Amino acid sequence: MAGREIRRTFAVFPMGSVMKLTNFSARQIRYYEEQQLITPDRNEGNHRLFSLDDIDRLLEIRDYLDEGYSIAEVRDIYKRRKDAHRTEDAKARRLLRDEILNSGPFRQQPHKSNTFNK
DNA sequence: CTTCTGACA
């Protein structure tokens, strides 16, 4: 996580900007934070600071809402999305681990009982 | 002036 990545997660936008960019009221934005849909940072004065990722998510939430989904349903959508991403991640790690274990200096010697004949 | 939390006449 560096370079391009940190820029999307770097929180710098104040409430007022996010309100204009998303057309949501401060009340709604704070509520979505309570629902764990976004996780803005805070500055020295306890004022929220939003990242581009936060804004993207809010715009996405607006789309779901416009499509008729309830906030509870949107919350579930992200929960499922995260779970799917996790199992996918675990799968990738297992494959990588097996790859490392079965090649190079960590290669496991296939133990044959008959190394003589043949 | 902007944003924050808590509360609901």
Next chain:
DNA sequence: TGTCAGGA
């Protein structure tokens, strides 16, 4: 969800 209070 809106809105008002009282503070930072």
